[in-house]
Amino acid sequence: MGLTAIDLGLRGGASGVFLMIILVALLRRGTSQQALLGMAMSAGGVFYAIATAPFFPKSSWWWVLPILSAQSAVFWVWARAAFDDDFVLRRWHGALWLSIVAFGFAITLGWAHWPALAGAGGRVLALVALALALAAAVQTVKTWRADLVARRRRLRLAMLAINVGLIAVVAGAGFAAIPVAVPGAPGSLPTALGLFVVAMLAGLGAFATQPAVPVDATAAIASSDARGAARAPTGRVVVDPILLRRLDHLMTVERTYRQEGLAIGALAARLDVPEHRLRQAINEGLGYRNFNAFLNHYRIDDAKLALSDVAQREVPVLTIAMDAGFQSIGPFNRAFKAETGVTPTEFRREALSRPETADDANRDLRISQPRREIG
Structure with a gap:
């Protein structure tokens, strides 16, 4: 009993x-x-x-x-x-x-x-x-x-x-x-x-704290510079701003996200930091829960720029996806539609149907990427 x-x-x-x-x-x-x-x-x-x-x-x-x-x-x-x-x-x-x-x-x-x-x-x-x-x-x-x-x-x-x-x-x-x-x-x-x-x-x-929402890298770096090792208003730990800068440089300037099969271990080796520190930087500093979602953010921006480019009108969508770092068309289509709400083909058709809008989009995307480089 x-x-x-x-x-x-x-x-x-x-x-x-x-x-x-x-x-x-x-x-x-x-x-x-x-x-x-x-x-x-x-x-x-x-x-x-x-x-x-x-x-x-x-x-x-x-x-x-x-x-x-x-x-x-x-x-x-x-x-x-x-x-x-x-x-x-x-x-x-x-x-x-x-x-x-x-x-x-x-x-x-x-x-x-x-x-x-x-x-x-x-x-x-x-x-x-x-x-x-x-x-x-x-x-x-x-x-x-x-x-x-x-x-x-x-x-x-x-x-x-x-x-x-x-x-x-x-x-x-x-x-x-x-x-x-x-x-x-x-x-x-x-x-x-x-x-x-x-x-x-x-x-x-x-009963754990609710997950963070992805934030812009530039805003996260600026917050880190202003607060040092303090906590962000959301309660998320602000990670080393130097590490965020180096990570942002690899993504926006060197476009490391284009590397085929890029894994977080390889990226940590490039930055010469322990893998757990890089995980913390991407999760707690930028708000991403998944490494692939972090990479796809940059890859989709890259693809949007190419799809909006009149000079690349005849380039197949698959080629653009592969150039951006995706390994096949299926994951690219799913990630692109989840991010934008439309398929890559629909996005290209809409962007190229308005030449002035396409030119503005190209200019904004080209300007926005260098601006992410802080310091």
Whole structure:
């Protein structure tokens, strides 16, 4: 009974933290896809904590198990949104969740009549959960190097490791001829402990300071010169202004962003500074959360200048994208439209249709780039 009490206490604590996350998101009126998915993850955490607790009525398993099985899909989509700043939630993500739930109901409702078929279905469901857990882990590794947010870099591996472990437990039970882990089964205490740790890590991320908004490099350098090592009005740490100047020189004068496959480690080597200092400069000094977004800012400005140039009217968009530093047309089109709201072809057509406007745009872009060089 002592272990059961600890188990229930951990589950109660985890549920309380998850409910606090939902409450904070509602008070902040979070409507972004990440906020909505965070609330969905937290609601799923509360449901999982209650449904897998000791003494939970077995008569409810037929509808509980399908929903628990689909939690792996919620976690995968949340990981995509949390660790990929360019991720966009689509309708088919919701359709995937509904499909898993429907398949889970088919298994539980058919268990009494076709146990062999239901057992095979449970193993299929387990494979789906493992595949989604693996996809979430791959997402973490894939975007790890480009992530500039120190807190997110520290928390993501711990969060994913524990969540993937929980999903693996649920999926592993599927290979034992049941759809998901049986609520209240032996080994419930480690599950409760893992859930509690997940809730604590999620709380640290949810209650953290809101991310900074990207700012102009010139303004950031001027603020640094005026304030030295003080804090900016937003509360963001102002980094070394000399480092910001050198970084700005590489980007606007030497156009280092054009280098193919440029990574933050290579850029730090060019500046002869530790990589963590450069990450801090770009994130806390300029407000970027992702290294690729930082590079794309300069690359898109470069592409806009070329697309507005009458002399380059016949140059293919792909060539302009490659010259600006993009490695393929797909990422260029997505980044360009996200930045400007139109495709590169539409931007060129509109810019070249008004010669006087195109000339003014070219002049402004040519003037604005040298002006970023301060000192």
